[in-house]
Amino acid sequence: MDEDTLIATVFAPLATDAGADGLGDDAASFAGGAGDIVVTCDALAAGVHFFPDDPPAAIAAKSLRVNLSDLAAKGAEPFAYLLALALPADCRGDWAREFAAGLAADQARYGVTLLGGDTLRASPGGGATITVTAFGRTGGGATVRRRAARPGHRIVVTGTVGDAALGLQARLAAPYAIDASHAEALDRAYLWPDPPVAAWRVVREFASAAMDVSDGLIGDLAKMCRAAGAGAELDLSAVPLSAAVRAAVAADPSAFDRAVTGGDDYQILATMPDGQVAGYVAAIEALGFTATPVGTIRSGEPRVTLLRDGHAAEVLDGRFQHF
Numbered sequence: 001m002d003e004d005t006l007i008a009t010v011f012a013p014l015a016t017d018a019g020a021d022g023l024g025d026d027a028a029s030f031a032g033g034a035g036d037i038v039v040t041c042d043a044l045a046a047g048v049h050f051f052p053d054d055p056p057a058a059i060a061a062k063s064l065r066v067n068l069s070d071l072a073a074k075g076a077e078p079f080a081y082l083l084a085l086a087l088p089a090d091c092r093g094d095w096a097r098e099f100a101a102g103l104a105a106d107q108a109r110y111g112v113t114l115l116g117g118d119t120l121r122a123s124p125g126g127g128a129t130i131t132v133t134a135f136g137r138t139g140g141g142a143t144v145r146r147r148a149a150r151p152g153h154r155i156v157v158t159g160t161v162g163d164a165a166l167g168l169q170a171r172l173a174a175p176y177a178i179d180a181s182h183a184e185a186l187d188r189a190y191l192w193p194d195p196p197v198a199a200w201r202v203v204r205e206f207a208s209a210a211m212d213v214s215d216g217l218i219g220d221l222a223k224m225c226r227a228a229g230a231g232a233e234l235d236l237s238a239v240p241l242s243a244a245v246r247a248a249v250a251a252d253p254s255a256f257d258r259a260v261t262g263g264d265d266y267q268i269l270a271t272m273p274d275g276q277v278a279g280y281v282a283a284i285e286a287l288g289f290t291a292t293p294v295g296t297i298r299s300g301e302p303r304v305t306l307l308r309d310g311h312a313a314e315v316l317d318g319r320f321q322h323f
């Protein structure tokens with residue numbers, strides 16, 4: 001059974017509250033005074049999401065940020081989180097202290113606080129697993145949903161796409177034949193994702209629908225299409241690439257496919273009527289991030305059609321899946 005089927009058939013029947021949206025979205029919400037309280041949970045496992053010898057502060061930052069990107073994509077300002085830690089029996093005290101220092105730095109950076117959690121020894125022989133549950137509030141607005149993408153709405157992505165996936169590939173296989181500064185930028189993108197968390201308010205104000213990109217641009221856009229019951233055109237020539245990714249693609253053209261299908265960037269993919277795009281982009285830029293239109297939602301089958309300079313492009317499949 002693949003991951004999506006497992007969630008849809010085994011877990012979704014347990015999620016009976018409307019705020020969980022049938023487990024079809026980045027996060028759940030429940031009424032909490034003015035606006036919604038939005039809640040999300042993502043776990044990271046050694047050897048699956050990070051390397052056991054990655055800096056503990058980076059593992060901590062990633063654990064928190066992958067959750068904060070979900071909240072920002074729902075138009076919610078993060079305010080608190082719960083932390084469940086399963087640690088190997090031989091875990092050093094230094095490791096935990098460096099891990100906590102990473103959390104402390106991100107608490108200051110994002111204005112969140114730890115509410116509680118749980119700590120246990122990992123199964124014998126097992127590596128660390130870090131589970132964060134994060135809470136946000138929409139401050140009077142409504143939760144932004146994937147399902148609300150509408151035909152004709154433009155698709156806009158923040159930041160650049162593929163940096164983290166290429167950073168991971170460089171570590172798993174051979175490094176790309178690129179400058180050390182570019183290689184370092186890809187490695188940093190993998191270790192320290194930088195989602196536009198502060199953009200939560202801009203998403204809430206301008207976006208009809210939004211989600212964070214964890215499993216890859218094409219695969220996650222396809223998820224949004226399925227939630228919305230609509231198709232999408234994605235213009236591959238418009239996808240924003242960093243100088244480091246462009247250098248990797250120049251050295252190895254297959255890096256392009258990996259960049260648009262690979263995950264781990266935690267950028268925000270949003271849709272909005274054409275007339276909102278300029279305001280959205282300007283507001284994201286005012287926060288120190290970037291945003292780039294990459295396509296359009298279309299009526300029809302929930303499929304992503306790839307274009308290159310306005311013409312049909314080859315079909316690229318693939319996204320990160322655990323099973």
Ligand SMILES: Nc1ncnc2c1ncn2[C@@H]1O[C@H](COP(=O)(O)OP(=O)(O)OP(=O)(O)O)[C@@H](O)[C@H]1O
Nearest residue numbers: 007011023024025026027028041042066070214215
């Ligand atoms: N074991 C589970 N129990 C309950 N709900 C789950 C479980 N696993 C996933 N979900 C729910 O299924 C939906 C999809 O989860 P998924 O992890 O694919 O999305 P995501 O968190 O947005 O993406 P990613 O984990 O790649 O960042 C979410 O609503 C999530 O809360």
Ligand SMILES: Cc1ncc(C[n+]2csc(CCOP(=O)(O)O)c2C)c(N)n1
Nearest residue numbers: 042047048049050051214215263264320
């Ligand atoms: C060591 C190592 N191997 C592979 C990957 C790639 N990866 C793992 S999970 C995931 C998607 C998001 O996770 P989830 O769907 O669980 O939220 C991606 C892109 C990685 N980050 N580290």
Ligand SMILES: [Mg+2]
Nearest residue numbers: 041042043214
């Ligand atoms: Mg998840």
